[in-house]
Amino acid sequence: MLKASPATSHHPGLVILSLLFSLVGIGVVMIYSASAIFAEKTFGSPFVFVFHQGLNLGVGLLCLRFSIKLDYRLYQKVVPFLMVLSFVLLLLVLIPGIGTEAGNARRWIRVFGFGFQPAELLKFTLVAWVASFLGRKKEVLGYFSRALLPTFTVLGVFFLLLLMQPDFGTAILVSMTLLIMLFVAGAKISHMIFSLIGVVGLASLLVMGRSYRIRRITGFLDPWADPLDSGFQLIQSFIAFGTGGLFGKGLGNSMQKLFFLPEAHTDFILSILAEETGLLGVMVVMALLVALIVKGFEVALHCPDDFGRHLAFGITLLIALQSFFNFGVVMGLLPTKGIPLPFISYGGSNLILNMFMVGILINIARQHSPQPHGR
Numbered sequence: 001m002l003k004a005s006p007a008t009s010h011h012p013g014l015v016i017l018s019l020l021f022s023l024v025g026i027g028v029v030m031i032y033s034a035s036a037i038f039a040e041k042t043f044g045s046p047f048v049f050v051f052h053q054g055l056n057l058g059v060g061l062l063c064l065r066f067s068i069k070l071d072y073r074l075y076q077k078v079v080p081f082l083m084v085l086s087f088v089l090l091l092l093v094l095i096p097g098i099g100t101e102a103g104n105a106r107r108w109i110r111v112f113g114f115g116f117q118p119a120e121l122l123k124f125t126l127v128a129w130v131a132s133f134l135g136r137k138k139e140v141l142g143y144f145s146r147a148l149l150p151t152f153t154v155l156g157v158f159f160l161l162l163l164m165q166p167d168f169g170t171a172i173l174v175s176m177t178l179l180i181m182l183f184v185a186g187a188k189i190s191h192m193i194f195s196l197i198g199v200v201g202l203a204s205l206l207v208m209g210r211s212y213r214i215r216r217i218t219g220f221l222d223p224w225a226d227p228l229d230s231g232f233q234l235i236q237s238f239i240a241f242g243t244g245g246l247f248g249k250g251l252g253n254s255m256q257k258l259f260f261l262p263e264a265h266t267d268f269i270l271s272i273l274a275e276e277t278g279l280l281g282v283m284v285v286m287a288l289l290v291a292l293i294v295k296g297f298e299v300a301l302h303c304p305d306d307f308g309r310h311l312a313f314g315i316t317l318l319i320a321l322q323s324f325f326n327f328g329v330v331m332g333l334l335p336t337k338g339i340p341l342p343f344i345s346y347g348g349s350n351l352i353l354n355m356f357m358v359g360i361l362i363n364i365a366r367q368h369s370p371q372p373h374g375r
Contacts, residue, residue: 001286008101012295013068013365020064020358021290023343024351026285027269031346034257034272035103035265049265049346052126055114056348060355067359072367075360076132082125085152089118090161107165117349119162119170123177124357126158127314130178131186134185148182148188148191169337173321175199180313221333233268237330240271248278265346267338272332285344286327293320299365308364315357 031053036046075082093099093109099113100108108115130151136139136292141147155178162171178200183192215230223231223238240256243249254275257264264272274282296316303309326341328334340347342354 011365012299016295016299016358016362016365018294019288019295020343021353023288024057024060024355026273026288027344027351028057028279029232029251030269030344031265033252033254033276035346037258038264038359052348053346053351056351059348060352063352063356064359067356068362068366070363072308072311072360072363073305075128076135079125079129079132083129086118086122086125086158087161088271089121093118094161094164105165105167107167119165119167120349120353122158123170123174123318124315124353126155126178127175127181127318128311129154129308129313130181131310134181134310135305138185138306141182141185144188144191148187148195151178151182167338168320169325173318173325173339177314177318177321180317181310182306184313185310194335195219215237216336218222220332223332233262233336234332237268237271238332240275241331244275244278246278247280248274248276251276267326267336267340267345268330269345270326270341273344285341286369287340289319289323289352290358293323295324296320296361299368301360303364303368308368312361312364315361319354319357 032050033046035049039048040046086307090111093106098109099106100110102108107117107119109118110116133147133151137147155175159171159175162168162174179192179195183189215226219226219234222315223234225231227235236256236337240254240261243255249255254264254272256275257272261268261271268340270282270285273285277284293316296312296319300309300316303312322339322342324332325337325339326345329336329339340350343351
């Protein structure tokens with residue numbers, strides 16, 4: 001029986017669950033606030049988006065409960081199945097009639113009226129795959145040909161499928177997550193530097209190969225050079241942050257959501273939150289996310305088996321990088337990547353996947369934390 005440590009004595013699973021519900025609650029409120037007027041004008045009802053998010057939340061709660069109950073070690077056994085499933089789904093999404101196109105991107109498969117993004121499943125699949133590899137063959141990390149080369153070969157295949165959608169943001173997010181997982185696990189620094197140079201070089205070529213990606217970079221570097229096109233969204237985000245001030249205009253009083261800021265209830269929902277609740281509201285969301293991330297890393301640190309430790313670390317890192325990228329984009333610190341804010345932004349696939357992964361963190365925490373007397 002494991003002895004209780006100071007970091008686990010207050011049941012991190014319950015803390016993580018409380019943080020999750022706090023973030024999801026804020027997300028539902030902000031989705032309604034950011035989307036109601038747009039939904040009313042477009043669909044005739046202000047509740048369209050918040051209703052759909054409520055359905056997504058219901059599915060997410062079922063997945064959360066499932067992953068809390070299921071022993072996390074079983075994921076190591078089904079990793080090959082998940083890899084094949086992710087590969088097949090990423091192929092299917094590219095087929096007209098199966099994959100659904102929106103905004104010049106083909107990223108969704110619709111089932112019974114609900115859209116699903118295979119790229120979201122891929123995030124967890126690759127994290128679980130690398131965690132499984134590190135749990136079984138950590139001793140070969142020092143050999144580039146036996147560890148990093150096979151990893152990058154598999155990653156390259158999925159990277160290509162993501163680019164065909166195209167989904168450059170997810171490709172970069174997953175690549176960074178797996179690189180950091182390998183580095184933390186003990187891969188040689190020289191190998192990691194070489195790999196990072198390769199990833200940066202490839203990303204640069206991909207950016208230069210598409211005019212819309214170049215416009216994103218120029219819009220990021222100087223949004224006021226093209227305020228009506230490439231810089232428009234970022235400028236509107238700046239206005240939202242600037243007019244929100246310290247305490248905000250009040251919930252529901254945003255002006256930028258009145259058809260000024262595109263994607264107001266999705267990727268740029270933080271801008272509306274900043275306008276309505278001010279810097280204080282942004283700091284609250286940031287504090288909740290940081291607390292969740294810290295608890296996730298604590299779970300990884302105190303997990304005694306290699307697979308669980310790397311899985312918890314990878315899941316937490318994935319949530320952390322998504323949060324970092326979203327904050328960076330809406331604040332003008334990073335180029336636009338189309339990555340939603342975890343638990344806050346509108347969107348079913350991302351919410352469900354993140355809630356499922358948080359359930360895994362709770363399962364790991366429960367199995368390696370002391371239980372109350374009488375249970």
